[in-house]
Amino acid sequence: MLIPCPYCGVRDAQEFSYRGDAMPVRPDPAAPDAEEKFHDYVYLRDNPAGAFKEIWHHSAGCRRWVEVERDTLTHEIKATRFSAEGRRA
Amino acid sequence: MADFLAALPLGKPLPAGLYGAQNFERVALCRLPVDACALVAGRDVAAVIEKAKVLGVDLCDGPRRSGGDDCALIGTGPGRWLVLSSASGLAARLEAAFAPEASTFEQGGGLVVLEASGPTLPAVLAKLVPLDLATFADDDAATVTAAHINLTLWRHDATHWRFALGRSYFAAFLRAFACAAAEYGLDWAG
Amino acid sequence: MSRLDKGGLIDRAQTRRFTFDGEYFEGFQGDTLASALLANNVKLVGRSFKYHRPRGIVGGATEEPNGLVELRSGARREPNTRMTTTELYDGLEAFSQNRWPSLDFDVLAINGLLSPFFGAAFYYKTFMWPKAAWEKFYEPAIRRAAGLGRAALEADPDAYEKSNAFCDVLVIGSGPAGLSAALAAGRSGARVILAEEDFEFGGRLLSERTPINDAAPTEFVAKTLAELRALPNVRLMRRTSVVAIYDDCYAAVERVGDHLRTPEKYKPRQILWRIAAKRAVLAAGALDRPIVFGGNDRPGVMLAAPVQSYVNRFAVAPAQRMAVFANNDAAWTTAFDAHDSGAEIAMLIDTRDAVAPALAEAAQKRNLRVILGGEVFATKGKCLESIEIRANGHTERLAVDGLAMSSGFSPNVALTCHHGGKPVWDESLAAFVPGKCPPGLHVAGAAAGAYALSDCLAQGAAKGALAATEAGFQATAPDTPKTHDTPRALKTFWHVEASKGMAFVDFQNDVCAKDIVLAHQEGFVSVEHLKRYTTMGMATDQGKLSNVPGLAIMAKQRGKTIAETGTTMFRPPWSPVTLGAFAGHHRGKDFRPARLTPTHALAEELGAVFTEAGPWLRAAYFPRQGETDWKQSVDREVRAVRENVGVIDVSTFGKIELQGPDVGKFLDRIYINTFSTLPVGKARYGVMLREDGFVMDDGTTARLSEDRWIMTTTTANAAKVSQHLDFCLQVLWPDLDVRAVSVSEQWGQIAVAGPRSRGLIAQIVDDPAAISNDSLPYMGAVETSVLGGVKARIFRLSFSGELGFEIAVPAHEAEQLARKLLETGAEWDVTFYGLEALAVMRIEKGHVSGPELNGQTSAADLGFGRMASTKKDYIGAVMARRPALTDPERMGFVGFKPVNPKEVLRAGAHVLAQGAAATTANDLGYLTSATVSPTLGGAIALGFIKGGAARIGEIVRAWDGVRGTDIPVEICAPAFYDPKGERLHG
């Protein structure tokens, strides 16, 4: 599988390390229900068959965390962007 | 051929010499004496690019080499460059030019820079690097793994390619390179 | 000799000598082993897998199920090699397989007589009981009897490589469709790779006679190749099988040296290519199929299309007197070509009641005897001697030594299925044609079910142009050359049900029609179950011949159509791949690149014994003369550090330099303890957690100046921590201005430890005052210089528990530094020590390391509970507060020593209460690290126990079920040596 890295260009997926679901956001540790929120953040991951936003670390390249919009059924990649940007988009 | 690798030293870099086939199309490899630093921008990359102009460098924030042999900045990641210089005192120069917008990290003691050339080099590199190097223009660069070794490579000019890699991998890289080049022959200058 | 007097694409001027089962033969350049054996009248080439029936060559290429040999001898012996794809070379040695004592007389052929007992799933049913007998008796006996070839027993002496190729259009196959596709794409300027499995380009054009542009088809091949060769953007790769389509890449095996006795010097035997192609055209052709009838496996019974190849391409008549048995027109062309070449065609038997008049005329013109509506229902002879034919209520025996059979063609659709696409049944072709293809793949010619030559040429050109256009080039299909088409009509026919003798579906795995019927009776009706139950299609040929006839018989049993019952999945690889090709040069010591420390050469000079620590080669210990075992050396090294001074290279630690205004704030969020308050010139030990609250790594971080810090990580976790920091900085807190770079390669780090370490360092540091106790107290850090101007960072740290320093210099200076320490310290007998001594000393000191940072331990478990700040958030802080992680009954970090000081402890032992049974319920903890301490004179261990430090003083047992020991031990504090740390401050 090839992943278009926003910095390096199209690269083999072997150069990347997988983290998974890009959507969970680190909760506020001061919130009264922080423990429950962190539990969800750490352990609950979506794993859909189909369109998915996930993050990969380009560990053998530019070392950027990259957000990848991938169809998990076809491996078709719709878009990629630097991870922090995506989170704030 | 498997004997070829068995005959090479494992615990030290390959000594200079001719390896593999004795062939006019052989690949030449040599080590370049250079000082090296990593330059990393803070949050304002534009300011760093602006400051580079003072050095006369049109700095590119991408996988390209900017500048010349005196101070070559090779993009390794967004707002990150590997800086090489044939002159000494590189860290102090960069510090003076870029602080505080960018920070300088010395790398001259830990990096090995190699230069390869020869008519069969593309076939040798194809065995090592999973990139379409035929599409690289002069100064195009990539940070990638070759035979499981992380390195930054760039096309120096029409016939020369350069690689920067960690010192601890130097011996292993030479083994992999010599093995890939064996069928055409390798002239390793040391 | 069955070699025809003229014709063929062999080079009769170049004789190739070879042996088969030790007997000497000759063939020509351009032969395969199969064609050369047929030319020498060798028909019996192997014994079948289960029944040991005599077998001969059936096919002509990668589909061959019977003609498998051990090729070469000694270390290069390669089992199960298809003789149909083995290019003949001078000195070739081949040996038949699965026979004893000889191919001609095989003792186990008795299995054939017992065949009524050897039906489908025979193994599963028969060798069930008693269970213990399976490993001891049944399996070894079966393996001996039902083996294929033997692998070499020595290491493969040849080299394999991996390489990468990139193109716009990959064309798979070089028959009429492939050549036309390559030409259409190549003329547009697109980068084209044409991959051909055979050693000659041309595909079926090499085996057929239909003129193209009024010339022999081989002339069209030559002309097209000449044009392709002249195009710089076209790369021709023969002997190259495209074996798999993965996501965005094609895998191909190039057999660089398989056609040679040994590969050329410095050349690999094979190259595994990873081809990234924007588009591809699959022009892999089609394979002829067998008819299932009694005795259809007799040597001499072959597929019709390969017979045509042997006649036309190799100039071999595979038999003296042949018959043809088919349900289609194409087999008639084979009969005509063979007849026209001078081979005798005794009879043409077609299952159809009528054929096109032109076909009948062509046969009549040649005076061929034709039987319509006929079937062959039995054969005779060890090698074929006669066939029995039934037609119109009459039977007849015909003496022939060859029979060409065909039930029609199967397009080679395997590659189209590698992304999960299912082929589609086409009733008019009686074949599966490509269904949903992998993205970017087009199919042309016979592989798409378009068998007619004109269709192949036209489709190839059209698909080649389409592929190039899609890849961004302006391409037009070249004009299709003038040709005519041989007839291809067919009427579905699979199985002569009223047969005499065993009727084989899968030749290689000895699956008969009756096995499929049995599988159906026993309920294994789905095609996937059928495959596993009968083993149909599971051999090296992967059902290339058996799949469709087998499915047809099953469909009939179920009263359904093949379209309804479907087919099994085609998975990579299309043809077998040598394991060596997957490894490339990454074998033995090159399995992965070895990382060398800066002082590796010096350690070698000092006679170090090295050990692998992750990718690193590290000195384990430095034996001296007279020392007879490693522990003697290690004990001496430990004593030297404890009493005198020792030196070790610790460059393998991960080192990350951090700069920027927010580093302090960042480190506070990374570590459980506070760093923002750390003064310049000081180092602090830190523990970092994963977000789930468990410990990830530990190490010291020093503040070199106001906004410049250096973090160390453990050797093992260097990459993981670096990735973690990237995540935190890029994804969690991009607002922090922190610039982090790995400087692991930059700094060579040498630790000097022992009571005399300061004295030694004073000799090499340029300003000795810089390392005095006042200017560099314990946990101090200073930037200074050594060896007359070499930039150095000196840290007052100790892993061993003695007064210690770590000196970091640019890595290329580290060897010089180590040599200077060795030379300067000679008068004090300075000792280089290795990883083993370091491990002993850290256990003596009760320092945690890899075995304790095992991903299941919290900071509190490890005794760092009080280090954790409660005033700030940090990664893992919230989750570490979970009840289960703060339970006082959790296993806590302690030391253990045996009650009897002579006993030896080993890591991995479980801790049990005295008198408790060794059950999971009674498990109290485990030992993580153990050694025999030369300093304390006995065994000591570190580990975890429920309740932790509160149980110090209790006597428990270290129970080791693996090594069979059960040793009473006392729980003690983990710091066995100098618990107050007085020596550090010396």
Ligand SMILES: [Zn+2]
């Ligand atoms: Zn990248």
